[in-house]
Amino acid sequence: MRVSVVGAQGRMGSHVVAAVEAAEDMQLALQVDSSDDLTQVSPENTDVAVDFTVPDVTLDNVLTLIKQGVNVVVGTTGWNDDKLAQVREALAQAPRKDQAVFIAPNFAISAVLADYFAGIAAPYFESAEVIEAHHPNKLDAPSGTAVHTAHTIAQARRQADCAPMPDATVGNEPSRGDVVDGVHVHAVRLRGLNAHEEILLGNPGEQMIIRSDCFDRASFMPGVLLACRKVGEHPGLTVGLDQFLDL
Ligand SMILES: NC(=O)C1=CN([C@@H]2O[C@H](COP(=O)(O)OP(=O)(O)OC[C@H]3O[C@@H](n4cnc5c(N)ncnc54)[C@H](O)[C@@H]3O)[C@@H](O)[C@H]2O)C=CC1
Numbered sequence: 001m002r003v004s005v006v007g008a009q010g011r012m013g014s015h016v017v018a019a020v021e022a023a024e025d026m027q028l029a030l031q032v033d034s035s036d037d038l039t040q041v042s043p044e045n046t047d048v049a050v051d052f053t054v055p056d057v058t059l060d061n062v063l064t065l066i067k068q069g070v071n072v073v074v075g076t077t078g079w080n081d082d083k084l085a086q087v088r089e090a091l092a093q094a095p096r097k098d099q100a101v102f103i104a105p106n107f108a109i110s111a112v113l114a115d116y117f118a119g120i121a122a123p124y125f126e127s128a129e130v131i132e133a134h135h136p137n138k139l140d141a142p143s144g145t146a147v148h149t150a151h152t153i154a155q156a157r158r159q160a161d162c163a164p165m166p167d168a169t170v171g172n173e174p175s176r177g178d179v180v181d182g183v184h185v186h187a188v189r190l191r192g193l194n195a196h197e198e199i200l201l202g203n204p205g206e207q208m209i210i211r212s213d214c215f216d217r218a219s220f221m222p223g224v225l226l227a228c229r230k231v232g233e234h235p236g237l238t239v240g241l242d243q244f245l246d247l
């Protein structure tokens, strides 16, 4: 499998380059960064392109790569329903019928399972909030993972017909964090950290904490390689690594 890396000079991109080079069933094709022409990536040299760039450019990159006729694996954050709809539309017009795009806010197994467990647990508690903590070089807040987890919690609670979470705070106090799909999300940026998430769940007299710690970017690589191997088996748009795991 020939894999090209977009954002190859970045923190994640450079790890993906090394992981692809070390994988026996993969061959590193092109390394593309911001000053390179993305249209050099094509089916002549690439089976899967992996995008780890920045939230402002990833949609345009994906649309270009779809037009180029290659499958795409995306780890960059900043996605919303409108952007995902644009990807679906582009796939409907893609050069190949079976073309595929896979987007994951997090490729680490601990983070994917934390999100999954949060969805199982959330209906059993009156309160649920998310705290994410990252390195201070991160551009976006809250993290893509925390936004995804908030939606997971909200969806599980809607399905279970849960009552609104108790909160006597008057007004929209910034100290209560961002509110994503009705779930409070708090973001910490701290030198020394990498990527961490806690889901706090509370009932009268008890608390449960689900926590994922990604100390090193190595934690994301098995998931990225799994996505590269699986993406071609799932034509269209797939979101979330849980879709490729037997959960
Ligand atoms: N899904 C996951 O498991 C993970 C996702 N991320 C996300 O991945 C993204 C990248 O994170 P980092 O590698 O830490 O950022 P970074 O800033 O180290 O790397 C971004 C790279 O993209 C390049 N770039 C910018 N515009 C470009 C363009 N138009 N075409 C090609 N390359 C371009 C930059 O020059 C840079 O080399 C972020 O959105 C981050 O949140 C990070 C870690 C894990």
Ligand SMILES: O=C(O)C1=N[C@H](C(=O)O)C[C@H](O)C1
Binding pocket: 077, 105, 106, 134, 138, 139, 142, 143, 144, 145, 146, 194, 195, 196
């Ligand atoms: O920027 C990062 O570092 C990370 N970004 C992703 C996110 O925003 O959720 C995944 C992981 O948390 C690391």
